[in-house]
Amino acid sequence: MSVLLTAPFCLLAACEKSTNPQEQEEPKIEEPKENDSENSGTDLEITSIEQLNQGEVDINSHADFTSRSSLKMNYRSYIGIGKTGLGVDNPRYPRIKKLANGTYILFFHNAPQSIGASCDYAVSNDLVTWTSKGKIYQNYEIVDSHGEDNERRFATCDALVLANGDILAVASFRANRGYREKPLDAGLVLRRSTDHGQTWSEPIEIYQGVNWEPYLLELPSGEIHCYFTDSDRTSDHGTDTGTAMVVSNDNGNNWTPSFGSDPYYVLRTKHIIDGGTYFNNQMPSVIKLNNSNELAAALEANIGGYHISFAYSGEDGQWEHLSKDEEGPADRNDLAFSGSAPYLRQFPSGETILSYNHNSRFHLKMGNAQARAFGENYSPSVFTGGYWGSLEVEDSHQIIGVMPNTGEKEITLAKFILNHTIHASQRTVNIDGDNTDWENTDEALFVGEKSQAQGTLRVAADNDSVYFLVEVLDHILTDEDHAMIYIAAADKDALDEGAYRLKVAHNGLKETSTYTNGWTSGSLGANAKSNFRGTLDNNFDRDHGYMVELAIPRSELTIKSEQILVNFAIQDNESGEDAVTRTNGTSTAKWISVMDL
Structure with missing residues (x-):
């Protein structure tokens, strides 16, 4: 009727x-x-x-037909999630995950000037109604390594749903004042939930050093990688970065190299500025390709403007451990196109999907099954006014995109449908x-x-x-x-x-x-x-x-x-x-x- x-x-x-x-x-x-x-x-x-x-x-x-595949945003799924659902005034850097029980969790930090002081999260059963759960990482006062009063702050929280259903949530921490010059007061911290985000373990510190933008990947073997932007040398030059990682072989309880040691340097490209040699490759997003051991990484490169780069491990699925002055791997596609903040995912049917930001808009590109050939840019008009978005595969034909809308002080969310x-x-x-x-x-x-x-x-x-x-x-x-x-x-x-x-x-x-x-x-x-x-x-x-x-x-x-x-x-x-x-x-x-x- x-x-x-x-x-x-x-x-x-x-x-x-x-x-x-x-x-x-x-x-x-x-x-x-x-x-x-x-x-x-x-x-x-x-x-x-x-x-x-x-x-x-x-x-x-x-895999043989990805050149014809495309995405369409589902307008009926499009919402803007504001303070009522998130509990904060200026949500930034959203990372959404579908949990093992079919519900959803969204991590973000609250930051009028973009760089967060603490990290929050919210949960939903349907991607429409969201409930704020408050702080997962709360800033607090410290006496820093220089003996000065300071504050420990947190930002760029990302998470991983493990094969056993546990959630690992990792964030970057730093000293608020002089963080570039105080690597002993910076690092990565990790918490675990075994009940779909209802409660969390005490935090453990898994890396020490100046960093940003951690990202977690679990391999079928159970090995867990924590990639991050290695910023230890940005005190010398602001664009001197690379991607490093630490590794766990016991479900995220212990990590190597150990806290206080140098990490594994894995994704780095040299560039020259005023005669000086520096490195780039930051904000990593890494996937294991379907029916392959090969790892594909999407990276941000800040060289005369922001660009998206790609790197590939080879079929053995292992990144070479580089020295601080070495670049690699050799199999890469540097400065593929303009953009920043990449996030990479793959559908079971083979299509790889890259999200990235450009001119404060959320963009998507469809790639082939090897994440090497990406097609036309797709930018829905409702995803505007922000940066640092991300993706999560919902099922075989749907992927969820999120990005801040800083003007509206909310997070834009929508599902995208795979046509193939x-x-x-x-x-x-x-x-x-x-x-x-x-x-x-x-x-x-x-x-x-x-x-x-x-x-x-x-x-x-x-x-x-x-x-x-x-x-x-x-x-x-x-x-x-x-x-x-x-x-x-x-x-x-x-x-x-x-x-x-x-x-x-x-x-x-x-x-x-x-x-x-x-x-x-x-x-x-x-x-x-x-x-x-x-x-x-x-x-x-x-x-x-x-x-x-x-x-x-x-x-x-x-x-x-x-x-x-x-x-x-x-x-x-x-x-x-x-x-x-x-x-x-x-x-x-x-x-x-x-x-x-």
Whole structure:
């Protein structure tokens, strides 16, 4: 049944941004009118993207197709988490982790001038409502190594969920006054939780020396690496850094080299400033690549501006231990592009995802399975006004991004959906405007980054037909809203004869076009049936959405090697067009393959 809201259109649209769901008022709801003739399909339930793509994924299943893979932010997941959820006024440097029990934990420091004094954390069951848990590292007064009154401060807390479910949270500590010149008062400190962040062990110090930005990695062997920006020489020159590490072989209880010893110097590139030799490679993020022992590191290099660099360990998965005056490893890609604050992750299917900051915006790049070839920059417009963001893989097709929005004094959070090659389900579909015969685990494509309106596309096939299911969730349905399905042959990267474009809406198939040096009206002999739930062109109610089923004879499509290419878009009155990839031009290089036809 459709429901009516008393809120006008502008208020309803504003609620979709959901800057802090904990501070919103509950809307007042009225029952729909009995004679509302525009309502249809009152029992229709549109399938959300969270219910799809739930099947098993083979490791590196898409390693050969990553050039076509892409990300789309899920606007409905986008929120700004402020003081109500975090308990601080100026959250910076967020690091989010999904815990073994399915809940979430977010670490950050509070810093009007960016550099933290203490580290806080918050927890959530759903990524929407957050509860502040207070300080995990609290600053306190000390007498420093020079015998002076000082203060121990903490910053840049990051964490790791171990294979056994424990959480390790590591932070950088320093003396507040003169920290560059007081390495004996600086280091890394670690705490453990065995109950999903409810309680924490007493801190242990695992490294002594000036540092920033620790990062933890657990290998399948159980070996744990703690990487960090080695800043011991920045008192000589502010850009003289490198990445060092300490290692634990007993689940994080003891670390080598021991506290007070030099660390292992592992990731360093030389550069010359005014005739002097210095090093860079800082703010490390390191992953073990799928189906490989090789480690891939994304790093920040501050040489005439900030750049992203990469380094690789080789198949043995071991970094060479360098001297202070040595650079390495040899296998690297220095100064690959402008940016700072890298964070690297990999989907089970093979795609590597890099987040980084540039011009106070959150950027993402899709990489191949070896983390060596990265594609176009992707920067959602809502992630702005901050720096030092991070990523966490949610599941096989979703990744969570977080970044501070310093102007709003909050942390921006959203999920990003992975669009990549999909496989058609093998079934005969009854074209009746009812989606109950489509399994929820079917592989799907997603659009929905611009507003609350979002759509999915699924494909099935039998010996006679290829079937498409379009489902669009939309709180504000209008007669002009529609979706577009683009179909092309899989053996070319440009539009050619045999390409088709179908326009569908709440009331079915609206238009079919064929391509011959341009789009012209045509026919595919498609059978279509639609259904919708809502009231069209009524800005004072809350609609649900529409769905369209289509069957196209196989003989009408150009199917090569049991594949076609598709692109998918929705056109919404609120936000305009939202597509998997560009719909203008003739290139199909970023269209998605549909296999098993």
